[in-house]
Each structure stands twice: as C-alpha cells, then as structure tokens.
Amino acid sequence: MLRQRVDELLATHDPATVSTTEFLGARFDAGLAWVHFPEGHGGLGLPQEYNDLVETWMDEAGAPGPERSRNGIGLGMVAPTIMAIGTKEQQEKYLRPLYTCEEIWCQLFSEPGAGSDLAAVATKAVLSGDTWTVDGQKVWTSGAHHAKRAILVARTDIEVPKHAGLTYFLVDMEDPGIEVRPLRQITGEAEFNEVFLNGVTIPDADRVGETGEGWRVATTTLNNERVAIGSGADREAGHIGVLAEKWRKNPAIRSEAAYHELMHWWIEAEVTRLTGERLRQQLEVGQPGPEGSAMKLAFATQAQAITGLAIELDPDHGLLYDDWTMHRPDSTDFLGRDVGFRYLRAKGNSLEGGSSEILRNVVAERVLGLPAEQRLDKGIPFKDVPR
Amino acid sequence: MLRQRVDELLATHDPATVSTTEFLGARFDAGLAWVHFPEGHGGLGLPQEYNDLVETWMDEAGAPGPERSRNGIGLGMVAPTIMAIGTKEQQEKYLRPLYTCEEIWCQLFSEPGAGSDLAAVATKAVLSGDTWTVDGQKVWTSGAHHAKRAILVARTDIEVPKHAGLTYFLVDMEDPGIEVRPLRQITGEAEFNEVFLNGVTIPDADRVGETGEGWRVATTTLNNERVAIGSGADREAGHIGVLAEKWRKNPAIRSEAAYHELMHWWIEAEVTRLTGERLRQQLEVGQPGPEGSAMKLAFATQAQAITGLAIELDPDHGLLYDDWTMHRPDSTDFLGRDVGFRYLRAKGNSLEGGSSEILRNVVAERVLGLPAEQRLDKGIPFKDVPR
Amino acid sequence: MTNLLYTDIEDALRESVRGAMERHLDPHSTTGIYDEPKPWESKAWQSLTEELGVAGLLVPEDSGGVGAGPREAAVVLEEIGRAVAPVPYLTSSVIATQVLLQLGESEHIASLAAGETTAALVLPWAARPGHWSPAQGTDPVKPVAGAVGADLLLIPVADAGGFQLQLVKAADTTVDPLVSFDMTRPLAAVTLASGEVLATGEEAQRAVEAGLQAGAALLASEQYGLARSCLETTVDYVKNRIQFARPIGSFQAIKHRLADLYLEVTQAGAAARYAAAALADDDPDKAVAISVAQAYCSDVAVHAAEEAVQLHGGNGMTWEYPVHLYLKRAKSSQLALGTPEKHRQDLGPLVNITT
C-alpha cells in the first residue's frame, strides 16, 4: 500500500526529469513528506518508523529529499512544532513551502543578554488590535540572510516570572523592520548573523501556542534538535580521522610522545562512538537513554583537543592559516578547511546548542538527581530580575 | 648582648651533659625559647627575626630545640595563641612545659559533622558555676594518645548563628571523661584518633578569649599553621625525587610514554618549587603573597598523580603492599614506606588542612575576588540550621 | 554492528548475582581480609557456583557447563566489580577455564564449571595478550592472581625441551601468599614443579593467549561495574552529606565533576560491552576492542574510585568506610593484564597507526 503510493509518485514525477521543487511538492501532496503527519499535511497518519522505509525507497530510486543543510531549522524544528502546536491555518500555509525549501527558516531565540539563560529573552512584543509589534535584538542566527521566515521567542509580559512572559511567533523575514548583519567569528567567517528588530509587525494569527506559553513551545522545538545525536558513526569519523590520516601519510610529524597522545584521543573518540552506537540501538528498541547530553560534552572536548594536537604535531604548518577573509558560508563543515580553522571553529562546540557548563548541570540534575542550583529569579517578575 | 646570653646559657648548661628537658627549661628561662615573646614567657621582647639568629647559634653549638615532630600543635599553634590571647595565668602555667615538651598538645577541632564546615562544631560545653562540662565527639586528632593537653573548640550557645556560638578551651587530656580511640586509615595505619568527650570538665580559667569568641581564636591559630608553606625546597624534593631516582636506577621501568609522563610531572613539581621559592623571597622582604593556598592544591595534585604513576611504572611491584598491620605511628612521613603506602597516604593531601575544594573557594573568593557562595546558614541560630 | 544491549536473560542473571552478593558479602567482612587473609569469601563463591552455576557460563553444555558465553560472564563480572567481591571468578572461571576450553581439555573442565575446583594461570598478573613469557629457570613466578586457594595451576614453562603448558596440583607445589595492594584478589609466588603436560608448542601458546584475551576483555566489565558503583555510592553520599547547611552535592563544582564522571562511566560501559561482544562473536575487531576497553576502563575505574575517596571527604580516608576497597581493587586492576599505557602501545599497529 505505502510502496504502491511511492511507486505511483515516482511514475507520475520522474525525479530525473522534474525539478526538485516540483518533485518535493508532489511528494508532500502524496503524503510522503512525513508519513506520520496527518493526511493533507504531507503525511498519511502512519507510525513514525515508516518514514525510514520511505527514505530508503526514495534513495534507491534516486529521488530527492529536502536539503537538510539548507533548511535545517525549518525541517528539524519548525515543522514538528507547527504540526504539534500550530493552528490549522499555519499548518496549511507553512508546511508545504517549508518542505519544498521554497521557504527557508531561521531561528530568533538567543540574545546578547540571553545566552545560557535562554529564558531571559528581552526582545519585546506588544499587541495592538490583532497585530504584534516587536522590538529587540537577536544573535547567533544562522542563515538569517537567506531565510524567508523565522521562529521568534519574544517577551509579551514583564510583570510575571521570566518563563511565564514569553510568546512564540512565526515571522516574515522580509518585514522592513528587520535588519540582518553578519556576525563575524573568531575564524574570520560569518556563519551567523545578528538580527535587529525595529517595529516588526506580526499578525496575531502567526502566534504559535497561547500568549505566555512561548517557553513551553520553544522547549518542544529544542527537544527536536536532539534527535540527530545517537546516530551511529563510523570509526575515525570526525577530527580524529583527519589527524590519523595525516599521521599515516606523513612520517615527519610522528614522535613517540605524540603517538601516545594521539592514541589517547583515538580511544576517547572510539569509546564515544561506541556509546553513540549503543544509544542508537537503545532508541531502536524504544529505550532512549540519558547519554545524549553527556556525549555532547565528549564531542566538544575531543574536537578541541584533537585539533589543538593536530596544530602542535606539524608546527611549520600550524603556524599558518588558510584565509582570514570575511565570508558568509552557506553551511558549516567542522571538518572543512585547514587545521587552524578547525581548531578555532571547534571552540564553538562547547558553546553552541547548550554550553558544556549548562550540559554538566543538566547531567548532574536530571540524570544524577543532584540538587538544582538555587534560582535567584524564581517567582520574581521579569522586570525586577537583575540583568 | 643576645649572643652573650646564648653563650652564658651554653656555658651553664652544656648541651652535651644536661638532659634535653633540662636544657630546654633553662633556655626558656633565659628568654631564648621565642625571643619575640615577653620576658618571663620564654622571650626577651625582641623583634621576631632574631629567632632565626638564635636557632643558628644553637645549631652551631649542637644545642637542642624542641622536637617539632612531637609537639607540632603545641609549638606551632598553642603557644602563639596563648601568647596572643591567653591570660597571664595560662601563659605562666602552659608555655614552659609546652616548650620543654614535657606536655604534648593535640587539637580537638574537627568533628564527624564538621569537616570542611569547621564552624559547624556540635560538641557542647555548658557552664555551671565556674566549671564547663563538655560532651561530644572529635575526629582526625593526631597524637591524642600521647598528648597531655588539648585545644578545644566547643559550642556554648545554640541560639546564635554558628560562628558566634563557639568558645575556645584548654583541656586536660587526662580527664576521665576523655576516651581516645585510634582511627584506622586507608593505609592500614592509625595516624589519627577519634576522641570522645563525656562529661569532661574544664575550669573557666582554661577558657581562651571570651565566651562566643572561639571562632576568632581558632582562626588565629589556624593562620599560624600556614607559616610552614613557602619555605624553599630543593629540586626533586618530594615524591618526584623518589620516582626520578627509581627511574635512574632501574632501566626496566623506562618507556617512551612513561618518559613524557614523568617529565610532565617533573616540570610541574619544579614550577611549584620555583613558586615556593619566590614566595619565600617575597616573605623575606615583607611582601607576603596569596599563593600559599593555591600551592597546596598543586602539592596535593602532584603527590597523587606522581605516586599513581609510580605504581603504574612497575606493575609487578605496584601490585604488592608492604604491610597492612594496624600501627599507631608517632609521626607521618609522606615519603616513607613503599609506593603503595605513599599512593594511599597522598589521597589525604587534598583533604587534610583544608580540602582542595575549600581551597579553590578561598582562591576564587579571596584572591580573585569572585562572589562568595550563598550562605544558607547566615544569620540563623545554630539550632535551626540543617545538619 | 554487534548488539551492545543486555538481553532480558542477562538482566535476570544480573539480579540473581547482585542478590547473592548482597546476601553473602558485607564490606566489613571483606575489609577483614586485609587483616586475616583468606583466598576468597566462601559463601559468596558457593552461592555463585552452587546456586547460580555461573562458573560454567563459558563452558559448553556437553562439557558440563551452561553453554552461555562472554556476554553473560561479563554481566557476572560487572556485579563482582560492583561488590568488590573476593571471588576467583575472573582468574578461574574465565582465564583458566578459557585456557582449558581452547585445548579441548575434558578431565578438569567440568569440575571448574561446577565451581567444585578452581584453577589459576601461572603468569605475572601484569602479563597481557601478545606480551608474556613462560616461566624459565627455578625462580617462583610472581605475582600470580588466583593461585592462593586454587586447586589447579596451569603453568606455562619454557626449557630446553621447548614450550609447555603444565597442569600442577596445588598440593604438589608451594603457593606463597604475598601482601597484596588489593587483598580481595590476593597474589602469590608460585614455585615451579613438574606436572602433567597439557599441551606443547604453538597449541599451548594459543591456549594461554586465549586465556589472557578472555581475561583482558572481561576484566573491563569488572572495572566498569566497580566504576559505576563508585559513581552511584558517591552521588548518594553527596546528596546526603550536609555541610554549610546544604547537601554538598548541591555545590556546582561537585556536580560538574560527577557529570564528567558519569560520562566516563557511561563510555566505559559501552567499551566493556563491545569487548565482551567482540570476544563472544570472535570478531575480527576483537584485539582492537580489547585494547580499547582495557586502556579506557582501567583508568575510568581508578578515576571513579579516586573521586569517591575525595568526595567522601575524611570518611573516604578511613578503614571503616568501604571506599578504600574499591580504590585498591581499581588501582590493582589497572595494572592487571596490561596497563593502559601498554594497551595504547599495542593498539596503534592494529589500527595502522605507528611511529
């Protein structure tokens, strides 16, 4: 039955001849975008595990899926959130162009004053009639300069404690009140942007969830971000593989001391890989484990140590850099470019997507059950909280 | 003038013929025990730096000083405290036999429930007439089994915050209410004791400082404990020297990987030595630095890592132990005995005399000026503090 | 990739072994072994062998065993590590048994599988797969694990006649107990004596090597069990120990250290499981899996025990608290069957990384 639907789609829309956008549109309409979504919204109301099957068949037929590297926020975070919490109108309006990648999405969450403390968002949204007006500044937004839409968390009430005064919106990035500036990083590149919002208007119809429910909605979305972790990786995937290959090819960089250092990190990377593989097996049988947060700690530590070691092993090369010119790359490849870039870029691994400090808190409190930090802002109206 | 006094003492009390006790008594009476103490109390009211001079002359003449290893608490902590804060009667009664080592002192501070949190002492002292009655339990008391006297911190008021309800006493260890039990350690030895106090009586005349001033008095004494740090040490003093010597004598334990590990710790030990030497030079010119607490962290880390490495370098030997028999040694030699003992004993280095965790707080707050931990027991009567 | 999860049967096995350890061992009597050495705690061993029959896990049913395998034995060892149990499971039921299995020996294997007799491979305890030498000359072999109290000794010897694996009855030679850093797995000096020749030459070599490989692969599970127990005990302690009017486990520096330790212990579990699985599957990656597991789990166990001592504060330094038993077992096990340094050394060439 499902197989039949796929065959029909492939027969009527030959991937070799129709454009990707057209094919994806047809795939969406056939309910083969996310088969666990309801009919009419890109799905067929089937159990989630059938998705993998469809992906496999599509791959076999050489049929395209949406490019995750171009619309990661849209596909990974926005679609499940809109499906779970959005209105029928939102689902009808946004899911299809999101899936076909005609509309790229970005995320307006972090702010200069709300990094680790994400709920401290100060960008404010004020309702007048059925239109919200938004003013504030967001930061660390990737892809903002070619995004058509954004998800936004803004403060709609300063009289209540910080988590209670947030609301979640869908924003048109072509609003004239939006200014996107590249945010240049330590590497010389600008992978990310700062986004300034000055009198940006949002119809109330583009609010997701109730006013004041923004934290809950945003958390739903963030949880979806974790799905990627736990997929099994090959041995020597990642930085260790790059370094091991260099070692094998270049006898001049070898030394006894470096050998033991290299083997130390090789083993660290391997045990993290094994841990990820086990987590994948657990997920497969429906027993998710709490290892994910801790594994992200390991990935960051290893990326930073291994790239640092790689620089030391070949000083004549490590003293140089490939290119400091300011670029705005379309996607991030941690393993791309030269060793100096990889070293600098890896510094972000312990900050982005939950800093290592925050993750250690999470592991200590949620996994080990140790007492939480005292919250000085608990129960205090946002306007009275020290910032 | 001072030299003359020393010569006179040596002439009248030939160290070669009189007993050590007699000589020390005469030295005390001559004001040559601590020349910076007042006359009549073992001193001559001179500046403190003359002490070194007297020590040098005594050494040259082969004359004995008091044995610091036997009466370290008495000499290092009790004498300066009694001199600074004690009554005239206390000074007259205790200083001389302390100096001659006829009376050995021990310290009754730590308790099972008051380790890092020293001010949480629960041993209570109640005044009736002019006699205090003490009940409680102390722990980690070295030398309690051959001490004649003790300094004690006890709680005399549970209605005030914890630091304010303590009082400092001098205790006769021969009181029938005192029971000393050896406290066996991880090494198999019992360097320390538990001391149980059941209805121990102390005349009010043996209170040091005012009632409720015990924390201040105890702190004075603890500060005196730090004097030892900062004395310059020779290169390869300590655990690293033992291991380096073994390495030199025993080619079988050498390997390239171990070489780099050994050199790593050799360098760590050397830079700590240089830091100590610099601190000594600073003290000499009257510019004490705040490095002491941080250096203790380094000593503990190095002692633990180096002894652990020493075990790994020679597995056939490291698998064995010299002796598990329960002993009560008179003094502690961190470098004594075999490698297994040194490894286990070194574990205490990050706990005794201020745990590494407490020391990091001290460095962060007092040296770097970072905000203090929130004190949940601040301003709360001791009786209401969670324990 | 091979399955890294526990089966329901393994979960049940774990429960049984844990129950037996809890019933028959208590830390105080285990500590007593340091003052009054004895080869092992007989009630616990009796329960493991007679009641649960786990000494025969590696042995096929037609040889008198249970016909399970390394995955199941690894679960038993996790629980033994958890309890620092003073029983000769690793030395007799894994290493010596594996040596005899490799040889297809039939006379003694059934009584080993039943736990009626115990055996030990007579090599220095730090010997590791690929790097060991048979006894030569007349000096006793030391320090040997599992020999104190064993009935049978498997002694690799080399003399003018070549390389032999001999089986010597303990009664026919001298086993001198040594004062060991870890008295829960006491070591001994074993005097050589001639006995029955079980095998010679390459066959004997392969048998010894198989025993050491099984030992190194499964020691990792014992180390993991020990490390995990240290973590759990310490988390429990810091939740309940009050200083400065709050549990010390509420101090962030302690929380973060325990989070890091959780990561290490979790990863050690995956590494140990992979080694057990690779041994069970006779996977071509077996040697890699063993070196990775030994290099990693050895250090994690030591680190977990060291953190346990430190975070138990003064109590961790006492003879009365059982924490020291874990530290001693962990540190000795780090040396056993090859130190992490040696395993890192061995691993490189297996994955085409050399100097």
Next chain:
Amino acid sequence: MTNLLYTDIEDALRESVRGAMERHLDPHSTTGIYDEPKPWESKAWQSLTEELGVAGLLVPEDSGGVGAGPREAAVVLEEIGRAVAPVPYLTSSVIATQVLLQLGESEHIASLAAGETTAALVLPWAARPGHWSPAQGTDPVKPVAGAVGADLLLIPVADAGGFQLQLVKAADTTVDPLVSFDMTRPLAAVTLASGEVLATGEEAQRAVEAGLQAGAALLASEQYGLARSCLETTVDYVKNRIQFARPIGSFQAIKHRLADLYLEVTQAGAAARYAAAALADDDPDKAVAISVAQAYCSDVAVHAAEEAVQLHGGNGMTWEYPVHLYLKRAKSSQLALGTPEKHRQDLGPLVNITT
C-alpha cells in the same frame, strides 16, 4: 637561589611600557591587521623604541644600548604579551640582537638598540636551541617570524663552503608574507641571497644558539603576560556578566576553574622569571630553566586563552571581542621556538632522566 622578584626599576619600567601600550594600541586596530596585514603597529613600536628606548635593554652602553639585561627585557615582554602587541621586540630586540651581541658585532647593533632598524634571524619559527638547521639549497626559508618589515636578515646557511651566518639587507632579497595563524607576529618565506658573512663555523653556530636561547627564555615571559591578562580579563568578565540573575562568576564550577587557572598562571610567572634570571646570570642551570619555562608557559598561555574564550561565552567566539587575538597568539607561541613536547624531550637528559 637567584632573585625571582622584580626591582623597583623594573616596576617603573613595566608602568611605562604598559602606559605606552595602552596609549598606542587598541584591540580593534590590532584586529584590523588580520584584514590589512602590516608588519607592526608603528606608533606602539615608536613609543617603545624612541620614547622608552627598550630596544636597547640587552645592549651594553658602550655599544649604544641601555646596558640592562634579560630581566628587564622580560618585563617588557610581559607587557607585550599582555597587550598582544604587534611589535618585533622578541624577534629583533631579543633574538637578532643577541646573535649580533654574541659576535661582538658593532656596525648594526647601535641602530638595532635604538630601534632605528629591525632585524630577524632567518630560521623556521619552530626551531629551538640545540635543534635547528641552517638553510640549504635554494628553497626559501619559512615560516620566519620578524622578517616582514625587518631591515636586516641574519641568515644561517650551509653549503659546500661550510656553515656561515650571513647578513642580508631586506632590500636585497624577497620576503613573502604568509597568511599566519597569528597575524600580530606575521610570518614570511625568505628567499636566500648572498650577503655579508658575519661569522663562520663554530662561532656562527654559537651566535645563532645564543639568539635562540635568549628567545626561548624570554618568550616565556611574553606567554606569562598573555596568560595573566587572559585570567584578569576573564575574572572581570565573569564578575559582570549576569545570567540567571547572578554574575556567572558566582557559579562554583567557574570559580574553581579560575582558581586552578590562577595557580597555573602564578606558576608560569615563577618559571618565566627563573628563565630570565638564569639567562641574565648565565647560570649553569640555564638550559634547564629554559626548557622548563617553555614547556610550562606555552601550555599555560594556551590554556588561559582557551578558558578565556569559553568563559566569555558566545562573545569569546566573535571577531569583535579581542579574546581571539590572545588565543591566536598563544597557540602560535606554543609552537614557536619548540613545542612543549620537544622541550620536555630536551629536558630529560639535562637532569639525568633518559629512556
């Protein structure tokens, strides 16, 4: 032991240098060097040389210098590290100057001491005392520090005629700037050209060696200054950055990390000072002091800069905050004049520890 404290004169010198750096350098224009490379920030260099005359600290008065020594030069370098100053002090006023001093050269030394000209020793920047090779053949030498913008190049060359130290005017050859990881000390490929032969054979060897020793000894002070600055900046940042309604510096895990870093930085200061003093005293322990200081201070500087990036959070990852300048300088300096690994390797035999 030699004096490890700063004299009043040195304290005054530090104040002057710090003032000059604060007046003439700001992080934004220093960052600008990454986009528009220039050899060094001329105002800062002018102030150091013309106003303060510190380029001549190592040079005797009768050769046109100040007649101070390595202790004083070390103080200047601490401040240069603190400011990640893009000035050729280490390469010209220390290394090249020391080479010429060793030779008793008189023609150029006075103008170097005055800062009117700058010079560079043409060896790969990772060359270290006892382990370097003169240029051979016709390939350019790279990566060379201090050559971009230098007037004079001191080039060790080896050919059939033996070993020579040549002095080549920058105008007479090609100095190709390289895109450097640390653009505040830009590197170059230097094309060989014949020039004046300053010395040959052992005399030339000794001069180059003296330059490298002075460079390695005093680089440690630059690294210490950098590390200390990172610590101070970070402590200041965490006191003021509010998250969760409190300064992030009130979180214990961060406090403990900074306490550990304080220890490292403090020890780096002692090690660097001892190296400077041993160089000043021409102490028999000089080689030990240099290897210890280089092995230790290199890593501390990197660690301090890495912690600064992490504890500045997202801001530490930006181009706008100056933290990245410190990380790049620290990581490059770790490789300069020998990595810590190489210095540990060198140290052992000096203290009778060998494999």
